[in-house]
Amino acid sequence: MSSTPKIRPAAAGRAVLLVLAAVAVLLIGTTESALAATGGAGTPASGPSSGSGAGAPSGEASAGNISLIAARTWPHKSFYFGFRYPKLVFELASDQPTNDIRIDVLDREGEVVKTFYRDDVAPEARYRIRWDGTDNDGRPAHNGRYSFRIGPQAPAPAAPRYARRATGSSTIRLGFKIFGFAFPVLGRHEIAGGAGRFGAARSGHTHQGQDIMANCGQTIVAARGGRVRYSKFQSAAGNYVVIDGKSSRWDFMYAHLIEPSPLKPGDLVRTGQPIGIVGRTGDASACHLHFEIWGPPGWYEGGSPFDPYPFLVKWDRYS
Numbered sequence: 354m355s356s357t358p359k360i361r362p363a364a365a366g367r368a369v370l371l372v373l374a375a376v377a378v379l380l381i382g383t384t385e386s387a388l389a390a391t392g393g394a395g396t397p398a399s400g401p402s403s404g405s406g407a408g409a410p411s412g413e414a415s416a417g418n419i420s421l422i423a424a425r426t427w428p429h430k431s432f433y434f435g436f437r438y439p440k441l442v443f444e445l446a447s448d449q450p451t452n453d454i455r456i457d458v459l460d461r462e463g464e465v466v467k468t469f470y471r472d473d474v475a476p477e478a479r480y481r482i483r484w485d486g487t488d489n490d491g492r493p494a495h496n497g498r499y500s501f502r503i504g505p506q507a508p509a510p511a512a513p514r515y516a517r518r519a520t521g522s523s524t525i526r527l528g529f530k531i532f533g534f535a536f537p538v539l540g541r542h543e544i545a546g547g548a549g550r551f552g553a554a555r556s557g558h559t560h561q562g563q564d565i566m567a568n569c570g571q572t573i574v575a576a577r578g579g580r581v582r583y584s585k586f587q588s589a590a591g592n593y594v595v596i597d598g599k600s601s602r603w604d605f606m607y608a609h610l611i612e613p614s615p616l617k618p619g620d621l622v623r624t625g626q627p628i629g630i631v632g633r634t635g636d637a638s639a640c641h642l643h644f645e646i647w648g649p650p651g652w653y654e655g656g657s658p659f660d661p662y663p664f665l666v667k668w669d670r671y672s
């Protein structure tokens with residue numbers, strides 16, 4: 354992986370900083386510098402291996418009157434199976450030395466998609482949560498805006514009455530976005546029409562992908578991370594890469610790369626990770642990325658290609 358192109362993934366969105374008390378400025382200041390080392394863009398193949406454990410609700414949930422001293426969530430935008438999972442750092446104030454709390458990930462409708470339980474949370478101590486983008490059933494969450502919500506665990510039926518003392522004012526939301534796919538070309542590009550469209554007539558066959566016009570030398574990133582299946586040269590496709598998209602059942606094919614991708618079959622790539630450079634190798638009259646998506650069981654394994662255009666348009670809006 355050391356020969357991977359030395360190009361950073363797309364810059365992450367601005368971190369959201371939420372300061373609820375003057376004292377928090379100091380706390381956050383040290384938090385940021387202390388976390389910079391682990392919160393950075395990272396290098397390809399060193400992405401997160403997992404999110405935080407969900408934990409389990411406490412049998413006798415108990416929390417004092419809790420309030421948030423400081424909280425921060427970042428990055429503002431991330432991708433499913435990407436380099437950086439959405440993270441939350443928080444500190445509570447409470448009149449109890451230990452507090453059983455829950456951290457919910459809510460979608461924009463306010464539905465809980467994922468819950469983390471943390472027992473015996475101490476006041477004025479820093480806690481971290483990292484969400485891997487999957488819901489409580491382990492499936493990738495839908496594209497869109499989400500938020501972390503911090504509050505006391507719901508009291509268990511047999512819980513003592515003091516467990517109910519926590520109030521709604523102890524709950525706060527911290528927003529961020531997560532997307533399932535990245536647009537595969539960084540920088541200026543044009544999703545081609547006419548002969549560049551999926552299904553366009555070619556001599557002896559039809560066009561099985563969608564062309565994305567861009568300058569030779571621009572970076573190609575994985576629309577969805579996953580396992581590399583092929584990294585080869587072929588007379589028509591030129592240098593190409595096929596990636597089995599994590600949790601998507603789709604294969605993604607990228608063709609006409611300027612030089613062979615440093616990736617090898619079996620390599621794991623992250624969504625948004627650079628996988629090659631736009632070129633015109635093979636049967637290509639201009640610099641562009643030829644991009645295919647195949648349904649299960651996969652690329653030339655019995656699956657069939659389908660039109661990537663509507664997806665590309667969607668991904669282009671937020672990437």
Ligand SMILES: [Zn+2]
Nearest residue numbers: 562563564643
């Ligand atoms: Zn093409």
